[in-house]
Amino acid sequence: MKFIHIGDTHIGAVYKNENRNADVKDAFNQVVDAAIKEKIDFIVHSGDLFNEGNPSLEALLFVTDQLNKLRLAGIKLFIVPGSHDVGMGEEDSVVELFDRNGLLINLNSKRYISNDDDSFKLSGETYKGAFICGVQGKRSNVENDIFKRLSISIDNSAWIKIFIFHHTISALGEQFKDLDTDSLPKGFDYYAAGHWHGHKDGIKYEKGIIQYPGSTEYCDEKEIVDNPNRGYYIIEYDSDGITSIAYNILKTREKDIVGISADNKTAKELYTEMLSKLKTNSGKILVIRISGKLVENRGSINLPEIKKAALEKGYSYVSINTSKLMDRNDEVLEVTETDIGKIETEFLTKKGYNNIGLKLAKLLISETQNNDSPESILKKAEELFEEYDTKRD
Numbered sequence: 001m002k003f004i005h006i007g008d009t010h011i012g013a014v015y016k017n018e019n020r021n022a023d024v025k026d027a028f029n030q031v032v033d034a035a036i037k038e039k040i041d042f043i044v045h046s047g048d049l050f051n052e053g054n055p056s057l058e059a060l061l062f063v064t065d066q067l068n069k070l071r072l073a074g075i076k077l078f079i080v081p082g083s084h085d086v087g088m089g090e091e092d093s094v095v096e097l098f099d100r101n102g103l104l105i106n107l108n109s110k111r112y113i114s115n116d117d118d119s120f121k122l123s124g125e126t127y128k129g130a131f132i133c134g135v136q137g138k139r140s141n142v143e144n145d146i147f148k149r150l151s152i153s154i155d156n157s158a159w160i161k162i163f164i165f166h167h168t169i170s171a172l173g174e175q176f177k178d179l180d181t182d183s184l185p186k187g188f189d190y191y192a193a194g195h196w197h198g199h200k201d202g203i204k205y206e207k208g209i210i211q212y213p214g215s216t217e218y219c220d221e222k223e224i225v226d227n228p229n230r231g232y233y234i235i236e237y238d239s240d241g242i243t244s245i246a247y248n249i250l251k252t253r254e255k256d257i258v259g260i261s262a263d264n265k266t267a268k269e270l271y272t273e274m275l276s277k278l279k280t281n282s283g284k285i286l287v288i289r290i291s292g293k294l295v296e297n298r299g300s301i302n303l304p305e306i307k308k309a310a311l312e313k314g315y316s317y318v319s320i321n322t323s324k325l326m327d328r329n330d331e332v333l334e335v336t337e338t339d340i341g342k343i344e345t346e347f348l349t350k351k352g353y354n355n356i357g358l359k360l361a362k363l364l365i366s367e368t369q370n371n372d373s374p375e376s377i378l379k380k381a382e383e384l385f386e387e388y389d390t391k392r393d
């Protein structure tokens, strides 16, 4: 028996560029075609099937067609919704729509869950010797509590046990985590992980293994630049357990990453240099990263003009990154602190923030990281404004 593990397919409007959104769909299509060709028994998807919880009709139709191809080939797809599969304020996920139409199995559909104050009872499916269950991506910090209350009725007669989840675990790095690795339930052979878009395999956990296939396409510029491969796993197993795991690389569009220094240049000189680096009719992705200090204002660089010129040369997608660009008005702020909170304070103070401004900025930084509700952030901000008004009086 063998199954495919994919995740983070992000079908929909990842980019404001049709070529790239077509690439995102093509990657999913490659996996579906491979599953049919390789006569895969089933697919496990670790969430973020869609890029948005309210996908366009076009995205819905595309996924319907792909799932129908699998259905006709007798290949079931098991999934838990990812953080992107649930619309703002929605209870159900778009994934549930496909479950009810019989095109996939949503393992967090209500029939698999019973929830009371003490425990979060979860069941799953046994299919072709594999027991499969999972927990969907979090929608706020509170939901990680589910892992503490999790009680799973595991089918112990199954040859292998698969747990699907959509979280960034501490084993990937404490700074990224939204879940401690140890919070994962014990007793599974294969932990099908999603949410982390880079591919990371072979994380040992108890007697099992945690695998992140990553996203099937690059979903932002950072991923285009940082991550070399996109792919999926094929896992083979028999009555003795898992026998092999292979990572298959998907065909993605070629890319050119061009770094340019603005040091001591005018906007016009920079523009001329950039044009000289563009090649004709490549169809590739182009990422231009501008760094250094321009002798004029940064506003004098005409970014839309550069993009237009690159697209006319035949690039399929152009991203221009100016986060490391400085201009004649910028001064470098030397920060000496090492603790993140103190770095923020030192940086903002040197930027000229007063006491209340500093508190407000720090509030916004911390609250956005806490995923607090807009109402609660507003309330705390209002309290600060009140303090500000009082002090002025």
Ligand SMILES: [Mn+2]
Pocket: 008, 010, 048, 082, 084, 195, 196, 197, 215
């Ligand atoms: Mn994702």
